[in-house]
Amino acid sequence: MDQKVLLTHEEPLKTLDDYLARGGFQALKKAFGMTPMGIIEEIKRSGLRGRGGAGFPTGIKWDGVYKKEVDTLGIPARKCLVCNASEGEPGTYKDRYLIKKNPYMLIEGMAIASYAIGTARNIICIKEIFKTEVAILERAIQECAAAGYLGENVMGTGRDIPLEICLGPDSYLLGEDRAMLEVIEGKPAWPRAKGMIPVDYGLWGQPTVVNNVETLSTVPHIIQRGADWFKSIGTADTPGTMIFTLTGDVNRPGIYELPMGTPLRTLIEVYGGETRLDRNVKAVFSGPTNAVIPESKLDTPLDFGSMRKIPSGLGSGGFIVYDNTACILKAGLNFSRFLAIESCGQCTSCKAGTGRITRRLELLEEGLASQEDALAIVDDCQHIKGSGRCFLCTEEGIEINSIFYHFPDDVQEHIEYGCLKDRHLVMPKIKDFDEATHTFVFDEAYYDRSFAEGRYIIYPA
Ligand SMILES: Cc1cc2nc3c(=O)[nH]c(=O)nc-3n(C[C@H](O)[C@H](O)[C@H](O)COP(=O)(O)O)c2cc1C
Ligand code: SF4
Structure with missing residues (x-):
């Protein structure tokens, strides 16, 4: 039950040396020994699904951009990678928590993604109001660049992997991928027209991958330990773990990383310590995105497919519990x-x-x-x-x-x-x-x- 991939240490990692002492950047080293397509195939085989809300298979998204040689004007593509660190969903706090615990894991995941997909620009887009997380990321990027894990000729491979930060407004729509691209281009957080998907028409018209913080932070673990290891955790529908944010009428609100497939009831009753004063759970919301989950569905396994069947959704793993005293x-x-x-x-x-x-x-x-x-x-x-x-x-x-x-x-x-x-x-x-x-x-x-x-x-x- 306590199988963890991302939150394996209590104390936040404060320096790059802390990360290196824990095997940091070994996955990037291993990735450079693989072909870009080999990495994408491994991510595809792992069954990793995006943790930003929609659960889209990460490897398929990467493959789509990898295979784009030209942009929409037929000019050789300058592909982009964007990390979505907007975290605007009510009830969710896992991305900021991850950045505070270990920003290097995200940076390593982005470096691997950049090498595999062949991106020329890599950007973390985050709200300006997340000042602590921004400062942590800025410092970590500087350290990684100084140590040769980012920037020009990374680890002597001849590969350039630049990484920048873009600050955005405190708007829920900043997290919508097509609105995020607009913001990075200097415009308001207004989603682009429906058909303009980032894989085809992303930043400045270039093929672009947008991935969530948790998705990218999972990548080094898959590369280091292999797709089969990753698939041994979680369910066939959604391998791996997820970081769940549990709030509302529970005794122990918190942030819990659990294997996919853990019943929602276990999250609430075992980790959340049941409802306050042992009142009955009336309903649970996975953010504002999905259908409300009534008490009768609490035994549903937490994975994208099972949650869709009931029908609701996993969203970004934020669960808000209301007991029978709540309207x-x-x-x-x-x-x-x-x-x-x-x-x-x-x-x-x-x-x-x-x-x-x-x-x-x-x-x-x-x-x-x-x-x-x-x-x-x-x-x-x-x-x-x-x-x-x-x-x-x-x-x-x-x-x-x-x-x-x-x-x-x-x-x-x-x-x-x-x-x-x-x-x-x-x-x-x-x-x-x-x-x-x-x-x-x-x-x-x-x-x-x-x-x-x-x-x-x-x-x-
Ligand atoms: C209104 C709206 C808000 C969203 N907010 C976020 C967000 O804060 N963080 C996030 O990662 N994805 C958010 N998404 C989902 C993104 O559009 C996109 O699917 C995601 O970043 C892709 O990353 P993933 O494949 O790694 O999950 C939002 C979607 C919508 C429609
Ligand atoms: S007005 Fe249109 S683009 Fe704006 S949030 Fe609503 S659906 Fe999205």
């Missing part, structure tokens, strides 16, 4: 408000739809909504799905619809009486984590700050 519609309202604020407004259906749903959820909470309002929410949820450039509007439709599907009695109670549970539910956007006390610090000022910065929700007239 589940209020939890949904928090996510709906978040998505309505974060919606960039390029697609009217998304900006107006998230606003309409949010307003009607507020009316339900206040006891001012009618049966027609509830039906209109469900109707809006159907229409909003798939109606925009990016997945944000679909997230809204899936999540809110699922609450109405799983908890119709709660909806009816709200129509008759409004919310009968006066407990405040924080919007679980995480700012920090205190490991000693297992306490998460939430961004309590999120709504006020967003409105003060001019971000808005379109409410129906």
